[in-house]
Amino acid sequence: MAVATGNSFASRFGVHIAVLVFVTIWTIPTLGILVSSLRVKDQIIASGWWNSFSSSSQTEAGRLPAASTQVQKDGKYVIEGNVFGDGAKRDISAFGVKSAAPTQYPAGTPADLGDGVTLQVNADGSFVLASPKAFEGDRGQRVYYASSAPPKFTTDNYKTVLFSEGIGRSFMNSLTVTIPATVIPILIAAFAAYALAWMRFPGRALLIAVIIGLLVVPLQMSLIPLLKLYNGVGTFFGVPSKTYLGIWLAHTGFGLPFAIYLLRSYIAGLPREIMESARIDGASDFEIFVKIVLPLSFPVLASFAIFQFLWVWNDLLVAMVFLGTEADQIVLTAKLNALLGSRGGDWEILTTSAFVTIIVPLIVFFSLQRYFVRGLLAGSVKGG
């Protein structure tokens, strides 16, 4: 593909720019939640995450304490305090008393409010309101100020979601579902794939056709009958119908067509001579499979394992149908979906939870990308 097209500087430059644009568009969404998950809640609301490395500034309004808090000092009536109260402190750059001019006076300078009344708001939020006459009324002076907060990053969000939002528990549940559901189909599929690739028996062609057909059967076709079946089994034996065993078997069933398809096309491509010479040496099919085919098939087994792992980890539909929604069964995807409902606008919770759910697939993906791509190329007929 090293084609001598567009060798001019301008067109090569254009290619770099175009790829850079694509990469930026594709990366920004994920980057957004990663950065946001590390910010404090107040800042997530106050400014876009792309501004998170600069100070976030905002204009706020507040009301100073009422006349009842005034004290007499040097012949003047004075109200003192801090505009932030007991809350988080920020830096104030300017203040004002009219909504039309909220940053009329720089911080630290006294402002003349008329009738000898002065107000000074300092950068740290402390203020002094002084007047020669006693203040009256139970509503304090309105005050506006522009404040800025330095960028602040924290891992507290992760502590919160892992330990008090139930994401930590769901993480364990996801692992509990995923690992057996990845391991169990492999051996079953491998034996079937070997038989379909190297053993002659009537009905083999039909079986292969059925498996290729099943590759694309929508999961939706299986849901209702299996739900009924599970409920029936549960009632008959007096056991719960939503169990880990149930979902392990369901994922095994749904993963098998792809597993058999992928493994069969690989195993069928193994060199015939190795099998024949082993057979001449008196090895049975079972021995050939265990001693020759399995070790040689390691790359494709790894490919399938990664696929199945990602598929099961990322699955929401099967988990919602076959598992309960209590803390002891809810998996990460379902939990995240529930949080979207219950913590709708709390982006510090949502972004952090989302990042926790995608971190495992990302690690698997980056460390084993080679096998993943190989499986993708070999099995791209599969419906996903």
Add this chain to the structure above:
Amino acid sequence: MAAQILSAIFVIIIGVGGCVAYFWGANKLLDLIFPSRGVSGAAAVDNLRRQGLIRPWLFVGPAMIILTIYLIYPVVETLRLSFLDRGGVNFVGLANYEWAFGDREFRNSILNNVLWLAVVPAACTFLGLIIAVLTDKIWWGTIAKSLIFLPLAISFVGASVIWKFIYEYRGEGQTQIGIFNAIIQHFGGEPQVWISLPFWNNFFLMIILVWIQTGFAMVILSSALRGIPEETLEAAVIDGANPFQIFWKIMVPQIWGTIAVVWTTITILVLKVFDIVLTMTNGQWNSQVLANLMFDWMFRGGGDFGRGATIAIIIMIAVIPIMVWNIRQANRETGGH
């Protein structure tokens, strides 16, 4: 929780051990019943033949049983249920299908699914092809591909949260924390609640799937492009073809087969799209799709299995042409056996 982890480990051991024990044991048993060693020549040949008849079924047996329970039986049962009432007891004929085609939400779903089918596979394939061609020409192409490929590892729910944050809306004039509205406001536009704009919201949901699946198209097409014989491209350059002509007239025709595979794969995925719609809008504001509607009817008002099954059958009917095409293709490749 400790009990749960222990039981998971226990299941892995039982599951794998059970599989090994079954395959090994069944094989041993077969050797015992029809011994091929230590018997007279004729009997040994006879027994070997019998072994050869039975052994393949020992190998494919477990897979066949599981496939039958989890896929083949449900397909037949779903078809049967689609002719029964909500509890799956009384025969109602075609009533469920009549209901479906008269139902506003169902018709809306069909329309939206058609939109998704028209846009998403085309967009993914087109973008994937462009990115594959471009990244092949630069030294950091592998890194670029990895980054574009990355969303494929992210769950649909995770991706929905990611994009919900992008579409986040604040009133006009306020500080926008969603990047999409921030850009629009920056250029003087009016921020919108994008996912609740009827009709257009479909496209904002589709973008999520395109974002996820373009990497898939890119990887498959990139490997197909590498398989194009160098000579055809060189000949085109010598003949004075410009880059666009080379792309459309030399490269694309040679990888039609792969483009078809990518297209159909994404088509099937689109027909089953569920998580994105459930988490983003749950079908509100006219954004319903079949798979989510089906899930909805499984549980709505205690569950209506008849209607749920009917919607599943409709999805299945849409998949059948691709299924037939796949089987034919596979038969051709293996030479019909």
